[in-house]
Amino acid sequence: MIDxxxxxxFMKQALLEAxxxxxxxxxxxxxxxxxxxxxxxRTHNLTERLTDFTAHAEMQAFTSATEFIDNKYLDKCTLxxxxxxxxxxxxxxxxxxxxxxxxxASDERRGYKRLTExxxxxxxxxxxxxxxxxxxxxxxxxxxKKR
Amino acid sequence: MIDxxxxxxFMKQALLEAxxxxxxxxxxxxxxxxxxxxxxxRTHNLTERLTDFTAHAEMQAFTSATEFIDNKYLDKCTLxxxxxxxxxxxxxxxxxxxxxxxxxASDERRGYKRLTExxxxxxxxxxxxxxxxxxxxxxxxxxxKKR
Numbered sequence: 001m002i003d004x005x006x007x008x009x010f011m012k013q014a015l016l017e018a019x020x021x022x023x024x025x026x027x028x029x030x031x032x033x034x035x036x037x038x039x040x041x042r043t044h045n046l047t048e049r050l051t052d053f054t055a056h057a058e059m060q061a062f063t064s065a066t067e068f069i070d071n072k073y074l075d076k077c078t079l080x081x082x083x084x085x086x087x088x089x090x091x092x093x094x095x096x097x098x099x100x101x102x103x104x105a106s107d108e109r110r111g112y113k114r115l116t117e118x119x120x121x122x123x124x125x126x127x128x129x130x131x132x133x134x135x136x137x138x139x140x141x142x143x144x145k146k147r
Numbered sequence: 148m149i150d151x152x153x154x155x156x157f158m159k160q161a162l163l164e165a166x167x168x169x170x171x172x173x174x175x176x177x178x179x180x181x182x183x184x185x186x187x188x189r190t191h192n193l194t195e196r197l198t199d200f201t202a203h204a205e206m207q208a209f210t211s212a213t214e215f216i217d218n219k220y221l222d223k224c225t226l227x228x229x230x231x232x233x234x235x236x237x238x239x240x241x242x243x244x245x246x247x248x249x250x251x252a253s254d255e256r257r258g259y260k261r262l263t264e265x266x267x268x269x270x271x272x273x274x275x276x277x278x279x280x281x282x283x284x285x286x287x288x289x290x291x292k293k294r
Contacts, residue, residue: 051213051218052209052213053213053219053239054209062200072194087241087266088235088242090234095235119262
């Protein structure tokens with residue numbers, strides 16, 4: 001039987017968040033954090049609204065998820081994010097020891113892999129390319145609109 | 148004439164913050180952000196209190212300073228921090244394009260230099276070792292107390 005709550009399902013939820021960011025004229029990145037197939041945090045980029053670069057989707061999600069489970073560590077959780085995390089967010093994920101990161105589109109310019117994959121915690125599993133085209137298309141549409 | 152508002156002066160202010168963290172049983176790291184010789188943000192590590200790794204002193208200071216000047220960019224500001232920033236905080240400083248980072252003690256285990264110095268924005272100047280002994284001694288006292 002196919003599990004309806006698979007990686008694509010949760011990435012679609014992250015995409016909904018990214019679309020909300022788009023509507024707010026924010027760089028359209030969204031994410032959800034999942035524990036035992038349940039979404040415990042859902043956030044989108046708010047750097048413009050908050051005039052604050054630390055308001056990347058992932059950073060807010062880490063804060064929200066750790067508050068929800070009242071534990072600094074997210075080792076049993078999975079982060080679904082539409083774009084490859086930047087170094088700041090990857091560095092934050094290290095501290096949380098998050099169990100898995102699933103991302104959509106790669107970020108050749110600002111993704112953490114540009115520097116080194118060693119940013120992540122050694123126990124964090126990574127899956128990339130889930131709904132990559134949809135995630136990337138949203139970014140392209142956004143920057144085209146901005147020009 | 149000696150400028151009383153030199154790097155040591157501001158690092159002492161960061162140390163006062165670190166000591167406040169120590170008193171709260173938090174890893175004793177403190178920082179201030181300075182613009183035109185005026186402190187516009189002063190924070191200390193609150194990861195235990197907030198059950199949130201994103202509550203490193205520097206992250207809070209970036210949020211506080213950008214809010215204060217109502218600008219996402221801190222290119223005219225200097226961050227004084229008692230410990231070499233971790234990758235998350237260095238990655239955040241990249242986005243803010245902070246003008247200068249002055250830190251006290253090096254962090255051989257978790258400092259951003261362990262991975263690569265390219266984490267920082269290319270325009271960010273770095274000075275290290277200001278009041279390094281005091282900054283380090285505070286960390287050593289904290290972890291000795293924890294054992």
